[in-house]
Amino acid sequence: MNRTQITAGRDAHHRPKGVAADELRRHNLAAVVESLHLHGPVSRSELTATTGLNRSTIADLIGELTNLGLVEEGPAVAPSGPGRPSPMVRTRPQGAVVLSIELSVDSVAVATVGLGGYVYEQVRVPRPRGESAAETVEVVAGLSGELIEGLPADAILTGVGVGVAGVTRRSDGFVPLAPNLGWRNVALGEMLASALGLSDPVLVANEADLGALAEYRRGVGAGVPHLIYISGEAGIGAGIIHDGKPMLGAAGYAGEAGHTLINPDGHLCRCGATGCWETEAGEAALARLAGIPSSVTGLGLIDTILARANDGDQKTLDALAEIGRWLGLGIGNLINVFNPQLVVLGGFYHPLFPFLEKAVFKGARLGALDAPGDIADITAGGLGPDAPLIGAAELAISEVIADPAGHTRARSG
Amino acid sequence: MNRTQITAGRDAHHRPKGVAADELRRHNLAAVVESLHLHGPVSRSELTATTGLNRSTIADLIGELTNLGLVEEGPAVAPSGPGRPSPMVRTRPQGAVVLSIELSVDSVAVATVGLGGYVYEQVRVPRPRGESAAETVEVVAGLSGELIEGLPADAILTGVGVGVAGVTRRSDGFVPLAPNLGWRNVALGEMLASALGLSDPVLVANEADLGALAEYRRGVGAGVPHLIYISGEAGIGAGIIHDGKPMLGAAGYAGEAGHTLINPDGHLCRCGATGCWETEAGEAALARLAGIPSSVTGLGLIDTILARANDGDQKTLDALAEIGRWLGLGIGNLINVFNPQLVVLGGFYHPLFPFLEKAVFKGARLGALDAPGDIADITAGGLGPDAPLIGAAELAISEVIADPAGHTRARSG
Numbered sequence: 093m094n095r096t097q098i099t100a101g102r103d104a105h106h107r108p109k110g111v112a113a114d115e116l117r118r119h120n121l122a123a124v125v126e127s128l129h130l131h132g133p134v135s136r137s138e139l140t141a142t143t144g145l146n147r148s149t150i151a152d153l154i155g156e157l158t159n160l161g162l163v164e165e166g167p168a169v170a171p172s173g174p175g176r177p178s179p180m181v182r183t184r185p186q187g188a189v190v191l192s193i194e195l196s197v198d199s200v201a202v203a204t205v206g207l208g209g210y211v212y213e214q215v216r217v218p219r220p221r222g223e224s225a226a227e228t229v230e231v232v233a234g235l236s237g238e239l240i241e242g243l244p245a246d247a248i249l250t251g252v253g254v255g256v257a258g259v260t261r262r263s264d265g266f267v268p269l270a271p272n273l274g275w276r277n278v279a280l281g282e283m284l285a286s287a288l289g290l291s292d293p294v295l296v297a298n299e300a301d302l303g304a305l306a307e308y309r310r311g312v313g314a315g316v317p318h319l320i321y322i323s324g325e326a327g328i329g330a331g332i333i334h335d336g337k338p339m340l341g342a343a344g345y346a347g348e349a350g351h352t353l354i355n356p357d358g359h360l361c362r363c364g365a366t367g368c369w370e371t372e373a374g375e376a377a378l379a380r381l382a383g384i385p386s387s388v389t390g391l392g393l394i395d396t397i398l399a400r401a402n403d404g405d406q407k408t409l410d411a412l413a414e415i416g417r418w419l420g421l422g423i424g425n426l427i428n429v430f431n432p433q434l435v436v437l438g439g440f441y442h443p444l445f446p447f448l449e450k451a452v453f454k455g456a457r458l459g460a461l462d463a464p465g466d467i468a469d470i471t472a473g474g475l476g477p478d479a480p481l482i483g484a485a486e487l488a489i490s491e492v493i494a495d496p497a498g499h500t501r502a503r504s505g
Numbered sequence: 506m507n508r509t510q511i512t513a514g515r516d517a518h519h520r521p522k523g524v525a526a527d528e529l530r531r532h533n534l535a536a537v538v539e540s541l542h543l544h545g546p547v548s549r550s551e552l553t554a555t556t557g558l559n560r561s562t563i564a565d566l567i568g569e570l571t572n573l574g575l576v577e578e579g580p581a582v583a584p585s586g587p588g589r590p591s592p593m594v595r596t597r598p599q600g601a602v603v604l605s606i607e608l609s610v611d612s613v614a615v616a617t618v619g620l621g622g623y624v625y626e627q628v629r630v631p632r633p634r635g636e637s638a639a640e641t642v643e644v645v646a647g648l649s650g651e652l653i654e655g656l657p658a659d660a661i662l663t664g665v666g667v668g669v670a671g672v673t674r675r676s677d678g679f680v681p682l683a684p685n686l687g688w689r690n691v692a693l694g695e696m697l698a699s700a701l702g703l704s705d706p707v708l709v710a711n712e713a714d715l716g717a718l719a720e721y722r723r724g725v726g727a728g729v730p731h732l733i734y735i736s737g738e739a740g741i742g743a744g745i746i747h748d749g750k751p752m753l754g755a756a757g758y759a760g761e762a763g764h765t766l767i768n769p770d771g772h773l774c775r776c777g778a779t780g781c782w783e784t785e786a787g788e789a790a791l792a793r794l795a796g797i798p799s800s801v802t803g804l805g806l807i808d809t810i811l812a813r814a815n816d817g818d819q820k821t822l823d824a825l826a827e828i829g830r831w832l833g834l835g836i837g838n839l840i841n842v843f844n845p846q847l848v849v850l851g852g853f854y855h856p857l858f859p860f861l862e863k864a865v866f867k868g869a870r871l872g873a874l875d876a877p878g879d880i881a882d883i884t885a886g887g888l889g890p891d892a893p894l895i896g897a898a899e900l901a902i903s904e905v906i907a908d909p910a911g912h913t914r915a916r917s918g
Contacts, residue, residue: 261876342880342881343880345874353834355768357769421766424765430754458778461758464756464758
């Protein structure tokens, strides 16, 4: 706790700022690209309606975006209603392609994704627990090189987004702590940029934050402005969307709900504290209660649990009910604090959800006050295990969307 | 938990919107008024510098604000530097006056506050615990009438802001639960509007949310965009400022940190659950540990505790250390989840802070991960017990600031 830090952070947001007219154009370009990116091809008149801008402004913006290679117009897919079919405006995926990387506890994944969400290629390989950051980065750089080589010749690589299962400083991709990867003080952003041979910074974010972003933009939470994504891997992470925007905190560390104290008589956590939410509701608790040796982890553990639960094994069902209860109590805490509309369960909670659901709802109702509890639903994610990888692509593409005219950079591959 | 609610909330934030030029002017008017309201009189050239707008735009905006009666220009207070003194631009407090109301567990307060933060009059009276909402509203309406009568003849009453120690729905000021006031399902916004004889809605907000707003805009957290305000009254409430904006959740219920589970073996809470943060770190815990009968509450309790602590009474000091420890552990949870730069303690934690400080810091360091813990400071509030009352005024004035041209309404008093 450091007073000088606060002084340093002051004033950035303190003086009310005016908006000049040139910022308006960038904002409106962004609104058009984002609409096409998220919702797919539309006619000019639909674009006029959804953005609230007039026809001549829309025509002008589409002209600039076409010149930038981000957008193209083509014939209508099918004539609809009377009159001539209106030409459809769509993104050019190759106009802005991003490299998306996910570093999870048990696997790493890489994908190349074009504007509009077009996935060129995607690959996921297992990651041995205990692998160092340098080793993981080397594996990822190799996979990335292959995927970039495989892109069409006219693809423009515009950025890199990375999701990692750890505490992440957004400004430079530094990871002070990733307890479940066994990493501490890793300059992940720099290491990846160097290994990939890129001069631009790579955008590194917490895996659960990216899961939240993905489920909000393209998943079960599409259009739900207040949602929480909970990622169950070795630990528990939370990503928060508040009023349609990622809630990251002062440095990007927000959402470390796995390390909130929920049971002072609980188990020792990898973070050094006792009775954290993840020691009571996480993977280790599940293995312990189900009587499975702690050497069985990750997908191996979840497959075993699923098989036994499907066979009706009582000890396994009891274990699931108990971690579901703690999971629900912790969700109740988050509902009280954030007042979300939706809590989305990802990671290993996703495949186990049918067995957890009842206990989770009961625990959450017990923990949450009625007023916020009444308007919060809990559900399994819509994007499955790839949510953080999709979120990493969205993070990198959001840079292109924010400033479409400023994004273009020649592909070095 | 209700799926239809989520469907109802969709789409409001989903379609990216363009910004038309007429919105720009309202935004820039707001920026000028807010700057003058928060930072006091400045010259036109300073206003040009802080808002980032050019001289002719500033002149034009000041002209409109002067016509609206919100701003006036006068001679410089003192000539500074060479050349002619630049005339100073300042707010006209009587151009927009708000009524500010605070409904706490042990007292109610009312103030009349003009644009720029000028307090015309302020009064606080004790509130007996157990008083019904109707009784409290009657008391407040009487006080309000007197204060409005006392305003200068040219004062324009533009709105009413209310802070209440309970869960508050922002849209209509409905209070589903105020456990420490003993209220349930109170249509507080409507009751107050009716009792005050106003047709416009009154803005009702949670007391801790308003404490956060006040400390961020005018207190110890001025210019700190990520802060949490913690109010200790009979219970514990939290108000969150994230990235310079109040974080309210889907319905305004966010920040109910007092009802997060922190100790399953703890005490029964007024909300019906066991081991909530406020049962371990709140007023009742303090009285219990200090051996003071539960009939002694509020200011009476705090005065007794302070007197004994100043006398070095060991049992009292131990009680303070124990609730300080729990307070710190809960603050650690909030640091992990929100990654704030500053945690501000208000309510009865404010006068007790010198005796709590050491245990609070220790508990927070234990509970928080190092990365977010390193950049979070904890301090007593800068505005003392009036923070929520000041926040209620800021809330009502913010409506004027958001749309200076649309605000004016004749005073009915």
